[in-house]
Amino acid sequence: MQYLTEYRERASVEKISAEIQRITTRPWALMEVCGGQTHAIAKYGLQQLLPPEIELLHGPGCPVCVTSLAIIDQAIAIAARPEVIFCSFGDMLRVPGSHSDLLSVKAAGGDVRTVYSPMDALALAQVHPDRQVVFFAIGFETTAPANAMAVFQAQRKGLGNFSLLVSQFLVPPAIETICADGDTRVQGFLAAGHVCAITGFEAYQPLAQRIRRPIVVTGFEPLDILEGVLMCVRQLEQGTCDVQNQYARAVPREGNRPAREMLQRVFEISPQHWRGVGEIAGSGLRLRPQYSAFDANQRFPRVTTGRDDSRGCISGQIMQGRSKPDDCPHFGKACRPQSPLGAPMVSSEGPCAAYYRYASRYASRYANRKPARSQYEKQELPNEH
Amino acid sequence: MCLGIPGLVEEILNGAPLERSARVRFGGIRKEINLAYVPSANVGDYVIVHVGFAISVVNEQEARRIFRYLEELGDLQDLESNREASPWKPV
Numbered sequence: 001m002q003y004l005t006e007y008r009e010r011a012s013v014e015k016i017s018a019e020i021q022r023i024t025t026r027p028w029a030l031m032e033v034c035g036g037q038t039h040a041i042a043k044y045g046l047q048q049l050l051p052p053e054i055e056l057l058h059g060p061g062c063p064v065c066v067t068s069l070a071i072i073d074q075a076i077a078i079a080a081r082p083e084v085i086f087c088s089f090g091d092m093l094r095v096p097g098s099h100s101d102l103l104s105v106k107a108a109g110g111d112v113r114t115v116y117s118p119m120d121a122l123a124l125a126q127v128h129p130d131r132q133v134v135f136f137a138i139g140f141e142t143t144a145p146a147n148a149m150a151v152f153q154a155q156r157k158g159l160g161n162f163s164l165l166v167s168q169f170l171v172p173p174a175i176e177t178i179c180a181d182g183d184t185r186v187q188g189f190l191a192a193g194h195v196c197a198i199t200g201f202e203a204y205q206p207l208a209q210r211i212r213r214p215i216v217v218t219g220f221e222p223l224d225i226l227e228g229v230l231m232c233v234r235q236l237e238q239g240t241c242d243v244q245n246q247y248a249r250a251v252p253r254e255g256n257r258p259a260r261e262m263l264q265r266v267f268e269i270s271p272q273h274w275r276g277v278g279e280i281a282g283s284g285l286r287l288r289p290q291y292s293a294f295d296a297n298q299r300f301p302r303v304t305t306g307r308d309d310s311r312g313c314i315s316g317q318i319m320q321g322r323s324k325p326d327d328c329p330h331f332g333k334a335c336r337p338q339s340p341l342g343a344p345m346v347s348s349e350g351p352c353a354a355y356y357r358y359a360s361r362y363a364s365r366y367a368n369r370k371p372a373r374s375q376y377e378k379q380e381l382p383n384e385h
Numbered sequence: 386m387c388l389g390i391p392g393l394v395e396e397i398l399n400g401a402p403l404e405r406s407a408r409v410r411f412g413g414i415r416k417e418i419n420l421a422y423v424p425s426a427n428v429g430d431y432v433i434v435h436v437g438f439a440i441s442v443v444n445e446q447e448a449r450r451i452f453r454y455l456e457e458l459g460d461l462q463d464l465e466s467n468r469e470a471s472p473w474k475p476v
Contacts, residue, residue: 003391003431003443006452015458036388061387089436117437119419139436142387145422146436153403194387197433197441220389227451249448250389250433250441259422259440349388 007221034192035062035349042354057321064347087121088136118150125162137164145259148266165296173283179211193247200255219247276316313342325352
């Protein structure tokens with residue numbers, strides 16, 4: 001097994017798709033929480049493999065998209081300082097702040113570097129003792145243990161020139177917030193597989209009971225996502241709201257204990273502001289007081305942020321599954337990956353970027369109209385590693 | 386952002402508990418990956434990797450579950466013949 005290609009086999013995908021069709025008797029709207037799943041759905045045209053009654057709504061699981069304007073402005077101010085080497089995942093560089101973005105800082109001579117892992121930033125701090133190395137620690141529960149390890153090791157090594165600008169988010173409070181909105185159309189959730197690889201899904205059981213909706217922990221390959229949909233639809237058809245694990249090959253019930261312990265050690269739960277959504281209680285992770293020396297917000301002056309001029313971006317509506325990217329009047333016109341109005345068009349996991357990039361393979365407006373079979377015959381499932 | 390890719394652990398490079406690392410192969414690419422969070426991972430295991438860290442060891446038995454289910458849904462003969470002809474079959 002390679003754990004990738006087998007899950008992209010067309011015959012398997014079609015078999016699951018036929019089974020979903022067989023058991024569906026009425027319309028259902030499901031939300032996939034993770035931006036990685038949104039991306040796969042657009043890329044492989046999975047919406048078109050579903051019966052007309054099933055609609056997929058896209059969730060808030062893109063940390064680039066939900067990081068607040070205030071934090072992006074703070075990042076831009078820190079990155080512009082001459083003593084700083086500012087390290088970030090590549091996706092953040094083009095996200096618009098109030099007046100600028102990190103890429104413009106880099107163009108103006110700022111030392112902004114794209115890294116693959118927070119440990120790369122830690123290594124830079126070791127080889128540049130005369131510079132302040134700041135890592136832009138964005139992410140959900142999946143990424144937070146890596147951020148925690150970088151801080152833990154920085155303290156062990158006594159590095160005084162390493163800090164994190166933290167923008168971390170927790171998934172369950174966001175699911176609860178979406179459901180607290182009386183208007184939400186979401187009837188079932190595909191939970192983010194890699195988040196649950198860290199957290200496990202024991203906490204999701206009481207959540208599913210509270211929100212009275214089924215939750216299926218789901219993987220990322222076409223076959224995974226369709227099986228997640230199948231399991232969720234089966235529950236909806238039977239009227240149950242349990243937690244199921246489609247992605248058991250990577251997600252044990254208890255998650256990853258060493259990673260959870262490191263999270264506990266370094267971070268504590270805090271309120272968090274989600275761009276376009278607002279503040280959600282208990283939905284963030286910030287550094288504990290004993291690690292405050294590694295908090296970039298303590299180390300550098302705070303900037304006051306400008307007005308949240310979203311320039312017409314409806315990211316909040318999109319991140320809560322109320323609107324689809326192509327409902328936005330600017331989609332594909334004023335707002336494109338080359339000239340994004342908002343973060344969902346920048347990030348590779350942003351729903352708008354996914355829709356734009358794979359525009360020919362989906363039709364959300366016409367999601368309830370299955371394409372002719374021949375269209376799918378022509379569609380290759382590419383081999384990517 | 387929570388992209389996680391399965392890779393094969395080829396060689397343990399560093400044995401220190403919190404800095405344990407290995408050379409992991411993803412298709413044709415090899416990379417040094419931190420194993421601090423998967424203390425049980427060993428050579429020959431597949432691990433799911435996210436931002437330089439292995440976050441879980443792939444459970445082979447669970448990985449086969451969906452294919453057993455597909456077999457129950459109908460015979461897999463067409464799939465088997467398809468797999469032989471698959472243009473992206475790993476060599």
